Amino acid sequence: MLSDVSWSxxxxxxxxxxxxxxxxxxxxxxxxxxxxxxxxxNFAHGAFAMLGAYVVFLAVSLSGSFAIGIVSAIVIVAIxxxxxxxxxxxxxYGKDPLxxxxxxxxxxxxxxxxxxxxxxxxxxxVPYPEALSGATTIGxxxxxxxxxxxxxxxxAILVSLWLFLKKSDLGMIIRAATRDSLMVQVxxxxxxxxxxxxxxxxxxxxxxxxxxxxxxxxxxPDMGVEMTMVAFVVTVVGGLxxxxxxxxxxxxxxxxxxxxxxxxxxxxxxxxxFCMAVVLLIRPRGLFGEIGRE
Amino acid sequence: MNDKADKRVSRRDFLKGATVAGISLLGxxxxxxxxxxxxxxxxxxxGTMHPLTGPYSALGADQVRATQLAVEEWNAKGGILxxxxxxxxxxxxxxxxxxxxxxxxxxxxxxxxxxxxxxxxAISLAINxxxxxxxxxxxxxxxxxxxxxxxxxxxxxxxxxxxYSAALATSKYAFxxxxxxxxxxxxxxxxxxxxLEGWIWQSQQMGGQFLGNVYAPLGATDFSTYFTKIMAAxxxxxxxxxxxxxxxxxxxxxGELGLTKKMKIVCTKTAMATIKEVGPAYDENIMxxxxxxxxxxxKYASSRKFIxxxxxxxxQPLEQDGESGYVATNVLLMAMQKAxxxxxxxxxxxxxxxxxxxxxxxxxxxxxxxxxxxxxxxLIRGKGKKAKNWDLAEIVAEIPGDSIIMSCEDNxxxxxxxxxxxxx
Numbered sequence: 001m002l003s004d005v006s007w008s009x010x011x012x013x014x015x016x017x018x019x020x021x022x023x024x025x026x027x028x029x030x031x032x033x034x035x036x037x038x039x040x041x042n043f044a045h046g047a048f049a050m051l052g053a054y055v056v057f058l059a060v061s062l063s064g065s066f067a068i069g070i071v072s073a074i075v076i077v078a079i080x081x082x083x084x085x086x087x088x089x090x091x092x093y094g095k096d097p098l099x100x101x102x103x104x105x106x107x108x109x110x111x112x113x114x115x116x117x118x119x120x121x122x123x124x125x126v127p128y129p130e131a132l133s134g135a136t137t138i139g140x141x142x143x144x145x146x147x148x149x150x151x152x153x154x155x156a157i158l159v160s161l162w163l164f165l166k167k168s169d170l171g172m173i174i175r176a177a178t179r180d181s182l183m184v185q186v187x188x189x190x191x192x193x194x195x196x197x198x199x200x201x202x203x204x205x206x207x208x209x210x211x212x213x214x215x216x217x218x219x220x221p222d223m224g225v226e227m228t229m230v231a232f233v234v235t236v237v238g239g240l241x242x243x244x245x246x247x248x249x250x251x252x253x254x255x256x257x258x259x260x261x262x263x264x265x266x267x268x269x270x271x272x273x274f275c276m277a278v279v280l281l282i283r284p285r286g287l288f289g290e291i292g293r294e
Numbered sequence: 295m296n297d298k299a300d301k302r303v304s305r306r307d308f309l310k311g312a313t314v315a316g317i318s319l320l321g322x323x324x325x326x327x328x329x330x331x332x333x334x335x336x337x338x339x340x341g342t343m344h345p346l347t348g349p350y351s352a353l354g355a356d357q358v359r360a361t362q363l364a365v366e367e368w369n370a371k372g373g374i375l376x377x378x379x380x381x382x383x384x385x386x387x388x389x390x391x392x393x394x395x396x397x398x399x400x401x402x403x404x405x406x407x408x409x410x411x412x413x414x415x416a417i418s419l420a421i422n423x424x425x426x427x428x429x430x431x432x433x434x435x436x437x438x439x440x441x442x443x444x445x446x447x448x449x450x451x452x453x454x455x456x457x458y459s460a461a462l463a464t465s466k467y468a469f470x471x472x473x474x475x476x477x478x479x480x481x482x483x484x485x486x487x488x489x490l491e492g493w494i495w496q497s498q499q500m501g502g503q504f505l506g507n508v509y510a511p512l513g514a515t516d517f518s519t520y521f522t523k524i525m526a527a528x529x530x531x532x533x534x535x536x537x538x539x540x541x542x543x544x545x546x547x548x549g550e551l552g553l554t555k556k557m558k559i560v561c562t563k564t565a566m567a568t569i570k571e572v573g574p575a576y577d578e579n580i581m582x583x584x585x586x587x588x589x590x591x592x593k594y595a596s597s598r599k600f601i602x603x604x605x606x607x608x609x610q611p612l613e614q615d616g617e618s619g620y621v622a623t624n625v626l627l628m629a630m631q632k633a634x635x636x637x638x639x640x641x642x643x644x645x646x647x648x649x650x651x652x653x654x655x656x657x658x659x660x661x662x663x664x665x666x667x668x669x670x671x672x673l674i675r676g677k678g679k680k681a682k683n684w685d686l687a688e689i690v691a692e693i694p695g696d697s698i699i700m701s702c703e704d705n706x707x708x709x710x711x712x713x714x715x716x717x718x
Contacts, residue, residue: 009522016518121352123542125573128550135552142525144550147518216550217515217543218571222349226515261519266482266509268519 008140013258019147021254022154023209027227028234028246029161030205036178036241037198040089040100044107045206045231046224051077052207053219054115057124066129066215073211074204081203085196093195108228112221123220150212157208158247161201165243174198178241206231233272237279239289248287337380338373338636340365340623341400342411342435343421345388349513349538350413352567356616357411357435358383359608364623367603374627375636386412393417397424407639410622411435413615415457415485422450431639431646433622435615437563439488441664443708448643451665453622454614455585456699457485458711461492461535463671463693464562464583469500472558472581473530476502479520479544481536482509489535489562491711505529507717510540517544521551534561542571549575565613569676569686577678581690584672586617589689590655600654611684621653621667625660658695663702668695 027049034042055076056069063069084107092099132146165171177184177194185191209227217223230253238249253272260271279286342361344354365381373379382404386393393412400406409425410433412418418438425432426447434440437454455463468476478493480486490507497504505527508520524532532553534541541561545568548554554577561568564582572580588611590597600620604612612620625646630636633645647662658669674687681687704710 009526012522013519016516016522020516020519116351121355122567123539123571125571125575127573127575128546133550142551144518146550213515216518216547217539218546218573220539220542220571223515223539226513257516258519261508261510262522265520266511269511269514 009262011141012143013262014255015141015143016147017255017258018251019144019150019254020257021251022150023213023250024230024234024254025247025250026154026157026205026209026212027231028238028250029158029243030202030209031231031235032202032238032241032243032246033205034199034202035235037174037202038085038089038093038100038195039097040104040199042202043101043104043228044111044224045104045202046226046228047108047111048077048081048203048206048224049210049213049227050112050115050219050221050224051080052210053126053214053223054119054124055207056211056214057126057219060126066126066132069126070208070211073207077207077210078200078204082196082200084203085199089199090192090195108224112224115221119219119221121221123218123223125218126214128215146215153212157205161205161243170194170197230272233276236276236286239286241290242286242288245286245288337378338408338630339404339406340379340381340408340410340626341404341406342381342383342409342619343386343393343396343400344383344411345413346385348388350388353413353565353613353615354385354388356612357413357619360604360612360616360620361410361623363604363607364620364627368624368627374630375634377636379627382406383411386417388414388417390414390417390420394420394424397421401428401430406430407637408433408626410626411619415439415488416483418452419445422447425449429639431626431643433626435619435622437485439484441666442705446664446706451622451625451646451660451667453618453625453667455669455671455695456666456705457488458492458495458700459695459698460562460583460671461489462496462698464560464581464673465493465496465502465533466500466693466698467581467673467691468531468533468558468560469496469502472560474500474502475505475529476531476533477505477524477527477529478507478533478535479517479524480507480509481512481514481540483512486512486535487716488711490716491714493533493535493562494714494716495710510536510544512540514540515543517547518551521548521553524553525551529557532557532559534559536561537563537565538568539571541568545572545580546575554579564674565615566611566684566686567613569681572676574679574681576676576681576686578675580676582674582676582687584614584674585669586612586614586654587672587674587687587689588612588684589674589687590672593689593692594656596652596656597654617654618667621651621658624653625649625651625667661699661702664705666699666705668699670695671698 031045034040052073055073059069059072089100128146132149134145136143173189173194177191181191234249234253238245256271256275257268261268344357346354365379368379384396386396400409408431412421413436415438418434418436419440421432422440426449431449434452437457438452440450441452480490534544559580561582569576588601591601629642629645633641635641646660650659660667671693672689673691675690676687
């Protein structure tokens, strides 16, 4: 099969892989932030991404603007996330670590069911934004404008996130609380507000992943299941609680999926789990995971 | 909050949890329990299974509504031979093991004399085997290979077209009207492969040029990575041998890359739900196959009568998978009437064999030799931006049932498709 593969095909595949990986990065970095800061394993991550997709559908139907759709998805779903953290997760801190896990698992079933009641079983379409439709041709390469947007937009989001965590006061406190929340508390910071903020950021990233995915697949109540799985695989590959790991892991998995599709399409889903298995065997803490968290 | 260190979830717990969640997320859903009743002598019990949770839940809901309508219509007329029809249904979660448990429950606990439903070729094969062993008549609502080869048995009846029939109908139209050079995207499981066999055979008969195929895993959400190959091959027709969310994503992403303008897309089986989910991108360049579309009401009086009653009751039209359930339920009851018994299964089966009827489309029959409903296959074309509400497509062709089904002798040997070599 490889004989008919030319450089342009390889570059195209790399491009599609990076675009796919960018969505994985957004999903996994949200999951990673939540885990790093709150120690909550968020099984409802994909369900929040799905909510993001539905907010885009509503916003685009009402306003006609995809940009408004994306912004409202992040804001509205992050607010929902804050409420979930404040009212449901907070009472469980300090108790059995399995309780938050069970809670988010319950949410992963309940949220899609609520969407089914509200919107019905058939999904809702969101067209590609007019300005980003079509493709850019560079030599033999035909690059979809929308996928270019996904790659650069994700890059912009990650740079802002990095600047926020490294340079801002709040970001510094979040990083400190990820390392040692007790010490941060002793120093006089209200950690419970930090946790709420961190959860909101993680959920906002999930919503963003769902929002930019929706033109490519339409909003359906069960779309989050696959997204949760991907987020977990990438997080395990990249290393728990590591933002860098989420980025490298996400792009790596995206590229692996793309090239598997080219050579043996039927294995493109399995490839991701195979990669995870290999990483677990060779480096159980993940590519960028901290020692001691295995 | 000073015990954060203690409440750390270890990596091991994380992985354990991930495994548990993985398993449970892949097969979610709460069993659909309907009211339990003991067997009574004065009723006829019919039990059905449908995927009420999972990716085909919208279609499963249609199967339930259509069966309900058929049962209610008969009961309103006084039942069958003086007995009321009691119908129970269960959620099979689109899962073979669950479906088999539900089938056992329906037969052993609910004491159903007849079972039906299901929306997956693979599941229908499993239930068919169960039905044959236990001598319970089973009416499959979905496309199924169960009437082929050694799977065919006295107790199994298939009310949707054979998968290869769908492929023969759509490919015939495609090669005649759209072009001979074709490439396919095939969902990598038995049903998708059956469709591909049909396409390849027809291509050989009609001088088509098969440029290649890519297999995509069931449930794939990204198809962009497959399109590089397809763009290089430059086919006139891009065939989609997939369904549901997979088809939605494939069509949307083909449109994203401008493929829909360069080639025609032909979905061997499509659905109204898919057209709705794709939205305006399901335009005139996209065609799909289906056994039923509500637009038939403008062609047949029987369709008009059926659709109008259904719309009045449920407020929306139904998919082909529901329509086949309506026909199956009706044919079963008509056969009881013809055989003048509700208990003698052998006589009822004999009455179903070769039964002729006109219910939802033109005149049809159930073939006596292999228990396959012989029915036409429709080709519909998207309306793109002009689609409104349920006015989603126009019917461009109706291919007669007899022209897309092989003889019983061939079906018994799975010919000619058993000789087709599928690409790797």
